[in-house]
Amino acid sequence: MAEQITRKQLIDKLNDDLCREYQAIIAYVVYSQVLKGAEYMSIAKELEKHATHELQHAIKVARHIDYLGGMPNATPKPVNRSRSTKSNLATALGEEVPDVSEMAAPRR
Numbered sequence: 001m002a003e004q005i006t007r008k009q010l011i012d013k014l015n016d017d018l019c020r021e022y023q024a025i026i027a028y029v030v031y032s033q034v035l036k037g038a039e040y041m042s043i044a045k046e047l048e049k050h051a052t053h054e055l056q057h058a059i060k061v062a063r064h065i066d067y068l069g070g071m072p073n074a075t076p077k078p079v080n081r082s083r084s085t086k087s088n089l090a091t092a093l094g095e096e097v098p099d100v101s102e103m104a105a106p107r108r
């Protein structure tokens, strides 16, 4: 049986998701620009694309929060930054998280 949650709990979960979307946007913007070395340039371009995808996710989540009567958060989760390409790539891969909005948003 599916767990029942209140509207407030759903808004809180979506706002938490929104903070992670902001985190991902920032991470992909930063990592795409600080990667060094010709072998990483195609990855950098991919990270730029991911930044725009995450922005679309953030807009979608914020729309759902507003639809539910909540106020979208404006604060990202912290972003790890490093001059180490390997560290940034490992973090970038770790930033991928399932979107609560994909599971909980009303279907249209």
Ligand SMILES: [Fe+2]
Pocket: 021, 024, 053, 054, 057, 058, 099
């Ligand atoms: Fe996302």
